[in-house]
Amino acid sequence: EPEVTQTPSHQVTQMGQEVILRCVPISNHLYFYWYRQILGQKVEFLVSFYNNEISEKSEIFDDQFSVERPDGSNFTLKIRSTKLEDSAMYFCASSVRASGGDEQFFGPGTRLTVL
Amino acid sequence: AQSVTQPDIHITVSEGASLELRCNYSYGATPYLFWYVQSPGQGLQLLLKYFSGDTLVQGIKGFEAEFKRSQSSFNLRKPSVHWSDAAEYFCAVAAEGANNLFFGTGTRLTVIP
Numbered sequence: 160e161p162e163v164t165q166t167p168s169h170q171v172t173q174m175g176q177e178v179i180l181r182c183v184p185i186s187n188h189l190y191f192y193w194y195r196q197i198l199g200q201k202v203e204f205l206v207s208f209y210n211n212e213i214s215e216k217s218e219i220f221d222d223q224f225s226v227e228r229p230d231g232s233n234f235t236l237k238i239r240s241t242k243l244e245d246s247a248m249y250f251c252a253s254s255v256r257a258s259g260g261d262e263q264f265f266g267p268g269t270r271l272t273v274l
Numbered sequence: 275a276q277s278v279t280q281p282d283i284h285i286t287v288s289e290g291a292s293l294e295l296r297c298n299y300s301y302g303a304t305p306y307l308f309w310y311v312q313s314p315g316q317g318l319q320l321l322l323k324y325f326s327g328d329t330l331v332q333g334i335k336g337f338e339a340e341f342k343r344s345q346s347s348f349n350l351r352k353p354s355v356h357w358s359d360a361a362e363y364f365c366a367v368a369a370e371g372a373n374n375l376f377f378g379t380g381t382r383l384t385v386i387p
Contacts, residue, residue: 204374215373265317
């Protein structure tokens with residue numbers, strides 16, 4: 160069964176460093192998403208991406224964040240200068256169609272620890 | 275704006291007992307409602323979803339949920355819990371046409387043999 164994969168499973172970085180989290184969505188999906196979950200808090204939407212551009216983003220997704228689909232398979236989230244408060248589990252998801260109804264398939268997550 | 279409340283942080287049930295996980299949502303129009311489950315080290319897996327129509331929705335793994343507009347609730351139920359159901363359960367809501375899901379804080383289910 161096709162699934163969303165994410166690498167690495169755990170990333171440790173120093174404050175101020177750049178990190179890139181990688182995701183491989185399901186191959187025939189057209190919409191891609193990033194969510195994050197700070198320990199003990201709810202899963203929060205960051206950004207959605209379609210047709211090589213951001214279609215929606217939350218207030219969390221500020222100038223420190225960017226997303227890219229560098230090739231036909233990968234979908235990346237970059238944090239330019241990490242802060243302590245960026246420590247969280249980051250989930251990638253994909254769907255065939257836009258949400259509001261379509262199932263989003265989630266990856267297992269990348270745990271980011273900022274020291 | 276949409277929001278979701280899951281009032282129970284942690285629930286413990288005995289194997290074979292029935293289960294109900296609570297979810298209350300806030301949204302002005304008819305919402306799209308979802309229940310996801312997350313096992314340790316796994317991603318979020320969709321259990322079931324509600325868009326319209328029959329308010330009792332059947333999902334995978336023997337789960338069902340009932341949409342009650344008057345109570346703004348979408349509680350998840352299972353008549354007989356199995357040890358493998360131990361996981362974190364998330365309720366989520368989406369607005370029609372929107373791309374993003376709003377999640378609750380989750381309920382951790384522990385199953386006692």
